[in-house]
Amino acid sequence: MPAENYWFRRHEVVYEFLAPLVAGQQVLEVGCGEGYGTALLARSAARIVGVDYDAAAAAHAARSYPAARFARANLAALPVPSGSFDALVTLQVIEHVWNHPEFLGECRRALRPGGTLFVTTPNRLTFTPGSDVPVNPFHTKEFTADELVGLIARCGFVVDDVFGLHAGPRIVELDRSSGGSFVTAQLATPPDEWSDALGADVASVAIADFPIVRAQARPVDESLDLLVLARRPG
Numbered sequence: 001m002p003a004e005n006y007w008f009r010r011h012e013v014v015y016e017f018l019a020p021l022v023a024g025q026q027v028l029e030v031g032c033g034e035g036y037g038t039a040l041l042a043r044s045a046a047r048i049v050g051v052d053y054d055a056a057a058a059a060h061a062a063r064s065y066p067a068a069r070f071a072r073a074n075l076a077a078l079p080v081p082s083g084s085f086d087a088l089v090t091l092q093v094i095e096h097v098w099n100h101p102e103f104l105g106e107c108r109r110a111l112r113p114g115g116t117l118f119v120t121t122p123n124r125l126t127f128t129p130g131s132d133v134p135v136n137p138f139h140t141k142e143f144t145a146d147e148l149v150g151l152i153a154r155c156g157f158v159v160d161d162v163f164g165l166h167a168g169p170r171i172v173e174l175d176r177s178s179g180g181s182f183v184t185a186q187l188a189t190p191p192d193e194w195s196d197a198l199g200a201d202v203a204s205v206a207i208a209d210f211p212i213v214r215a216q217a218r219p220v221d222e223s224l225d226l227l228v229l230a231r232r233p234g
Contacts, residue, residue: 026047085110168208
């Protein structure tokens, strides 16, 4: 969908970043949605299974992406044996979950000892600045980097690395030319009412416009999205 290109590229870049990190592994994606990201990771993973609560999404993914396996499941009761995956990927999901310890406990159960957890979520400080109440009505809770790292650690994982997904120079310029926020400009009116210039700007966004940088190298609190790499202790 051309009108969703900004968000698509902002999500796709994380899958591209993770693909080499799961090469040759048994991978579970929890909250796979439409399935394009699961299919992207299937290019490098030895095997990948995507699960989603929405039955229509899981069925669509199974029809569309034969390189991966898909199933409909309650994300708090994953239909997989304990310790059966080397890596578990859950991107832009945890902010939709009601019981975070239960959810992360189930992710931990699915991983083998030493297995890796990859979590992304919007950075509350930039997504809903100045408020603890999510601006997105479908989000139950949004996190800062410190909050997310603390939660994951309390749920039995060892946090190995934290990254921020940032706005690159082109997105910064689009923010400036949009009166301060390129995202707000997109949300202000329905896509069929966008100006030709705004539509062209949205269509031009690429994954290169979203650098992913370690927290030690660039302040993670300034990022758009958070990416945490953790592992189940061996």
